[in-house]
Structure formats: C-alpha cells, structure tokens
C-alpha cells in the first residue's frame with residue numbers, strides 16, 4: 001500500500017476533484033460562512049492524493065499562479081487554495097503531504113517571489129506550524145461586481161525571495 005500523489009492540470013482534473021470538494025465545502029451548514037457568496041478562481045494545477053486503501057481521492061490542494069501587485073509593484077506569486085481532506089481520512093498527514101507537494105511545485109517556478117493562501121481562524125495554527133506567516137496588510141481582489149477589499153478569510157504568506165508582512169496586495173483577479 002502506498003500513497004499516490006498526482007499534480008495535474010486544474011481544468012482537466014476538475015472532474016476527479018469535484019466530489020471531494022463538494023463533500024468538504026458543501027453549503028449545507030445552518031449558518032452561511034462569510035465566504036459563501038465569493039466567486040473563486042479556478043486552480044491552474046491540482047495536487048491529488050489517493051488513499052492507500054484504494055478508496056479513492058483523499059486530499060486535494062489547488063495551485064494558482066498570478067501576477068499581482070504588492071504596494072503597487074507587479075510581482076508573480078503562487079497561490080494555494082481548496083485544501084481539503086476527506087472527513088474519514090483526516091489527521092493522517094495527507095494535507096501536510098499535499099501542501100508540501102504544492103509548495104515544492106510553486107518554488108520550482110523561478111518567477112515566483114512568494115506564495116499566498118487564505119484561511120479561517122481555526123486553521124491559522126495548522127498553517128503557521130507549516131511555515132506560513134500572517135500578512136497583516138490589506139488585500140483586494142476582483143468579483144463580478146468589481147474590485148472589493150477581500151476580508152472573508154485571512155491571508156498567509158510563504159516566503160520565497162520576498163517576505164511580505166504588510167502593505168497592500170491586489171490579487172488582480174478572482175481570489176483563491
């Protein structure tokens with residue numbers, strides 16, 4: 001038994017990822033989360049981790065590449081989003097493995113200066129324990145209604161050759 005990790009084109013692998021993402025992010029919670037109405041970008045690549053017991057996809061991490069602006073200067077970044085592990089497969093290290101694979105993939109792109117993800121407070125410790133740092137500045141992004149300040153989730157940064165902690169980030173497109 002071994003854990004299989006694939007890194008695939010985001011659109012081509014959507015069908016494989018969709019059931020897991022819908023199960024993990026199903027909008028059937030009694031209270032709508034603050035991000036429920038946000039329109040999200042599609043992943044450029046996906047890390048897909050299959051459970052070793054042949055029960056199918058156990059974990060997903062989306063990878064994004066984007067030229068954004070940080071304090072008005074263009075900078076190419078990597079993004080991480082849609083981090084999800086099937087409920088019956090949690091606390092086995094799958095998200096940590098998939099996240100590592102995603103960060104390696106982002107770092108392999110020489111143009112990328114840092115990576116960004118967005119998360120809710122209950123996951124802050126998870127990401128901080130894995131080398132991500134809070135970004136305390138302002139983040140803006142596009143939505144169908146136009147540009148908005150993005151406050152639905154908190155930004156975290158993984159340093160590569162830049163280590164932004166504050167200032168203004170414009171995602172120059174939909175958030176992830």
Ligand SMILES: CC(C)(COP(=O)(O)OP(=O)(O)OC[C@H]1O[C@@H](n2cnc3c(N)ncnc32)[C@H](O)[C@@H]1OP(=O)(O)O)[C@@H](O)C(=O)NCCC(=O)NCCS
Pocket residue numbers: 024059082083084085086089090091092093094095096097118119120123125126129
């Ligand atoms: C957050 C989430 C992705 C974590 O997935 P996961 O596969 O359970 O993550 P891991 O197993 O790598 O790590 C989870 C914890 O289990 C621990 N763990 C890992 N392997 C373990 C093992 N073999 N035995 C016991 N604990 C283990 C890790 O140390 C970690 O604990 P920590 O947060 O205190 O460091 C998952 O809970 C999830 O899908 N949640 C819902 C969606 C969500 O919130 N996604 C994040 C969006 S930003």
